[in-house]
Amino acid sequence: MTLEDERLAEEAKQQRLEALELQENIISLAGTMNAQSTQGIDVEQQSVASQEHSDVSKAIDPPTSLITDTFLFEKHLESDSNVEKPTGDSGGQFQFCDDMDGLLHDTFKGGPNEETKKIFNLIEEGQQELYPGCKTFSKLAFAIRLFLLKCDHKLSNVAFSDLLELLRSLIPDAKLPTSFREASNDLKMLGLDYMKIDACPNNCMLYWEERVNDTSCHICNTSRWKSKSTTGTKNSRKILTKVLRYFPIKKRLQRFFMCSETARYMTWHENERKKDGILRHPADGTDWKDFDKKFPRFAQEPHNVRLGLATDGFNPFNNMKILHSTWPVMLINYNLPHSMYMKSEFLMLSLIIPGPESPKNAIDVYMQPLLKELKELWETGIETYDASSDQIFNMRATLHSTISDFPGYTMLSGWSTKGKTTCPCCHYETPSTWLKYSKKHCYRDFRIFLEQDHPWRYNKKNFNGKEEERSAPVRLTGTGISVLLSDFKNSLGTKQSKKIKDDNPWRKKSCFNELPYWKYVKCRHNLDTMHIEKNLFDNILGTLLTLPKKNKDHEDACKDLLELGIMPELQPQESADGKRIVPKALFWISIEEKRTFCQVLKNAKIPQDCGSNIKRYVQVKERKIAGYKSHDAHFMMNHLLPMAVSTTLHKDVAIPLIRLSAFFKVIWSKEIDIEDLERL
Template structure:
């Protein structure tokens, strides 16, 4: 194929002129060199210091807070001590996904950016867009597919140079020059992208790249799809469900859990595999491997413990779709349909649910244990429709709920994340029997524990057993068509946390936010990738320069957050003990005056005294008095001290050894106070119930 776009010859134009005029490349790969961008991170003293955070400031107490706490990072350090001995050497992750630059959901155009994540930074910086590096911009309109390795060649050459030779770099924080090296730890992508980057086909009977050749799958003749069940192999060998034939597939399960292939094993398997890139006709390749990934050209890649990550974001979204569509029996979304019942009959399990042929060639079948009546569906939808969430925690999910039609659709990935973690448990508990509700509630609890920012390593053993039991319970409840590959993949997520650290560093949410920003750069719809490239370079230059601006200049690094409470700008004259914190929201900025009743005033005075550090000495003095004069358990003495301390302190403050400010405190607050309908303090919003009644969010209570 020609490297130039082919044009139709215009009438009257010579063939030679048409051949050499107006040559336009068929594809333009935009490469943003990685090496100078890594060097630039050390040119600013602040970012240069943060690049050593993982070694110098990270807590090393055995908990998983950062990829450096994971087994993959530690194994890499052991195998390459010359690399790990220099904490400024860079650990990278590669993230990629396709998007339509024209802000439509159509797949008519797919542009693929390749972004590099720097893991040397602390957790609050490493996934921010300011510290994510765009390395390649693969043009559309077609997805690169299996040919993505061709486009990755410039990046791989840079990574080889950074590993083998290193590059002289100036470190502004230490005022010295050193030789920087870099290593790619893993890739981050959705599951179709997993196939493109790894070379393992994520479709068909062996779609699970973690189970590889031992993937337990079965083709469903009537549903015309492959299901992935057999999760009993992940249970302990002495678990009672391994010998339960009736509730599962009619057989005992005595196999052990499959193990992941090591990189060295993959290299041996693919030694004789030949692949030709491009659109030419190729001989069909038998087996799940479609190519030997270009990442194996990196000298260390085969020894990496975790090479490609499963994306928790898309897994949660697909599981939530399956659960909601099946429970509400939504046409086109439910996994419990007539063909699924015929599959049950073919498998010879759950005879009560088999379809029964009736006159006219029609068939009818009994309801499943998870089937809901129209009233129960209304309750289920009503819970999600009426829910009020704290400001900023989630979008307005009620917009996606149609109570009358008993449907929920149009929600985004983060909505599914929030529903699966918190909301479905509430809706399920009031509408489904316990044997159905229990595994779904446990599933939400599993994902909640999995997505913690700090995880105890011993908790992962429990989560591995927990998800195996949950999926086995679901196998006893839902039809086989429910178990697509995305329902199977959670079985491997706990182990990936053990290897790579918390999921926040390895899921697609930051990448998707960056894609949204890249979409906003498109101005010339005829050349979307060119628009993105020009805007990214300008944005990159502004970001770099803004690090050197004075603090008084508003930049993305010192821009105040939405819930900034203006505490440093408060001009109210208060004492040094209690600073003015927070600001009112809308309405009357000066507040509405009102008189405090005696009880409220007493509570306010008590709070003031018990939260002032200089009063601690007098609290202990009063505690000794109460202890000597009051008989009874500790709670009786604590109650007596709380009730009597303010009056006792008022008398005690009359003595000369008490400061003037503490004497003022002893008299208590003014009878007149100010009331606000909304107030922002410590980064949180608080509303009165009357104010909340007019909103879709709840910030009261």
């Protein structure tokens, strides 16, 4: 061994000793984070729930909504028995969500890049005692708790700064930020920042990139500013008309890999997923597999991220008298196990599209910042440190699909879900009939999707009086849609003229077509089953109980049967004295039977935490069920409806409804056999 080799060996030994000494110092602070992990999670979960029913400008606090992405993992591990829990040196109780000492230990392996080291150094600084002798909170943990408090109680920025000043005067030795701005800057270093992007009030454009300094919309010439709050004074300021809040996703995706435990689950879909042909996860579907065949280089790297996008409008004011619709856009990390990726702590809030009205087709305008980042993540990727393997890799990402209700399908895909060509699967060949008296379109020819030898194809009496010999239409592919819309010019914004022919089912060219790979995705837009199930349950109840505006068996419907010339036994008839008589359908039930139906639902004994108190929605005397939510409809559809219909309805009506309930049960199963789907 040469003198140079001996010198290098001595330096390596000295570095190891320094690392061990630093690790011992970090372990001495581990009790601080362990104590707060059990105290802080409930507050963080409450903050997520409170954001859904709060004021947009205060309750939806962007920095706080991002904090929950990182610090709730341990709660899930304790409650989910399907996910293997990692074990550590503390008697099997591995404290992950606040286990900063384990996170810091990874920095000394030599793997992290400079940007990752900066974040780790900030976390290390945050692990300092809040004040000398404090064993309950660290500096960083207390700052996060204050942000959660601000969100839960709708504290303004000024009130937050005043609270910090009070605490600093009460505890002079406390290491607290001096103001809200300083506290926010510390969190921005962790990737918990967001962008405010001004928008045209008519949803025409965003004031960003080359138009960031414009003072009016270049499309409709509407001013960027609403008004001046005070004029002629020193404190005069302009009020923006509309502001989009965008949460960048690159750093947030990187944070999934910065701790060894979450990094391990980011490759679960490739390394630990069962591959036995049972559908449990999107990776088990044909769409995922076909995408891998089309882009093998992307599929070879299991660290690459697959994302789902979901959006819907809600009223943030918890007051239905106020007509307001705010649209959050959420991202779902499909790399994680199926028991984890839909948990609130792993969902990523990407956009908050302000109200007071729905953006409708102009949602594409607000998607621009997200699409720009998605294209960068696909084309170039971003250098990311994987703590589980102590390696740096180039992380790429793709948008797997979108999820929405049926009206939201139009906003995301561009295909109109109203009129003659409502069905996206049948597209231009949608068989529809205009009902003269009900004044709406009817889609009766669903038998084309059945097998050629199915008995319903030859059932004339119970359908349209004809045998069905047609086959199902061939679905439009992504490449076919790209060719169809190659010359389509979008006209977005509330003041833009809509020069679209009535027979054209396309309302716009979707912004997702800008993604290079989108036309090769087979199942691009998915419908939310919860919305479909609730709407179907509403119509079933409305028809059985003859509820106003929900009943589908009315006099106009009988007149339409006469107009169509089908089902003569249900068509209106005239009595000897000239009065019109509407025949009763097979599913008609008497007043007493309706009360029995309601009584079955009211007396049902539901296990704790399985559903809400459903009996408070049931009014037996009035023969009415109202006020229930989507989850209540889901529970009643799957478990209570079969019991209620079996006691009150004719078997020819009860059996189809029971089978319908069984269909939704299979769809909602955690594991679905492909053979079961084919039988359905």
